[in-house]
Amino acid sequence: MRRNHSKHKKRLSRIVRLLGRLRPFVVPMTHRNNSVELFQDGRHFFQALFDAIRSAEQTILLEYYLIHDDHIGSEFARELDAAVQRGVKIKLIYDYIGCLDTPSSYFRHLARQGIKLLPFNVPSFKRGVYWFDKRDHRKMAIVDGTLAFLGGFNIGDEYAGCVAEKQNFRDLGFSIRGDAVGELEAIFHETWNSEGGKDDISAKAERPGHPVSRSGNATVNIISGGPHQRRSYIREAFLVNIASAAEEILIATPYFVPGPRIIRFLLRAVRRGVQVRLLLPARSDVPLVLLLGRSSYATLLRGGVEIFELDREILHAKVMLIDSERTVIGSANLDQRSFHRNFEINCLVDNEQFGGQIRALMLNEIDGSRQVKLDVHEQRGTLVRTMERVIGLFGWFL
Secondary structure: OOOOHHHHHHHHHHHHHHHHHHOOOOOOOEEEEEEEEEEOOHHHHHHHHHHHHHHOOOEEEEEEOOEOOOHHHHHHHHHHHHHHHOOOEEEEEEEOOOOOOOOHHHHHHHHHOOOEEEEEOOOOHHHOOHHHHOEEOOEEEEEOOOEEEEEOOOEOHHHHOOOOHHHOEEOOEEEEEOOHHHHHHHHHHHHHHHOOOOOOOOHHHHOOOOOOOOOOOEEEEEEEEOOOOOOOHHHHHHHHHHHHOOOEEEEEOOOOEOHHHHHHHHHHHHHOOOEEEEEEEOOOOOHHHHHHHHOOHHHHHHOOOEEEEEOOOEEOOOEEEEOOOEEEEEOOOOEHHHHHOEEEEEEEEEOHHHHHHHHHHHHHHHHOOEEOOHHHHOOOOHHHHHHHHHHHOOHHHO
């Protein structure tokens, strides 16, 4: 992609003006000289994750929304068992609601092996219905304080490509080596402590003595979000980066309920000459969210945004690429739940090589997807339109 340098010169002034309007409470810390590796499918992601668990010497910290008791879940448990036998200290945070279908015997087995478990947000009638709407949607593994795995992959066969293609979840993952891993560790321990996790030794004492590798050239910012924040850092990171785009925005997200501000920023980007393409699912494990997301198609298409729907697999990747060089990637969807009610973890990776990999992958997926045309979309019928309006009344809760 050819770069228009005059547009890039205007980027900084746009970001400064936007930051002045948003007045973020916390400016993310910048970590330089990180090594970042992209895993383009579940097979490679889980192979790398399990290899890292096998090589662990001191600590493994795990935080996952969903863990299935299936082939991948069983292999995950076996690798953790073996690590504990070597003397590795392991902590696992799992979301209680996300793992509701997972047999309690699965977690009892892990506990018996000596793994410290913390179910996130166990139901409590003392808090009324508030507890039900709070989720730990993060997907994160940290090995020996030097290597972290993040992205959209939960622990399950559908994420690893172990099921029929139509039921596979198309996802992305990545790893980080460098100073950014220390901030991820701190975020994990903050969640562990705030949810009542018990330590026999302090988090500081658990930090491993391994030197942190600084051989990479990727700049990383960690964006941690949750309902405890007065405003959504996750959404602000999306807005700032959309506003900074000079030439191109590529977005993939499985649950698209962006709200009016994100839509306005995308339309403004198109008006200043940025090509904006969205990769969204043709099928979803949450059909109501799919229907609700399509209710905003007409506004976006009329404004010049290009929309493509992936049907070969179930889209689950959450990534935004700005001008082929800055990538927002992690656990957060472009929806109100990720903005305001889930605990999420995103990373802003500023690296042209990583961005180039993301761009090539996304363009390949777009080429194999169906483009949504306005005239066809407008023929969807009265019943569908009525359902969109009704579901829209409850969009905040989906």
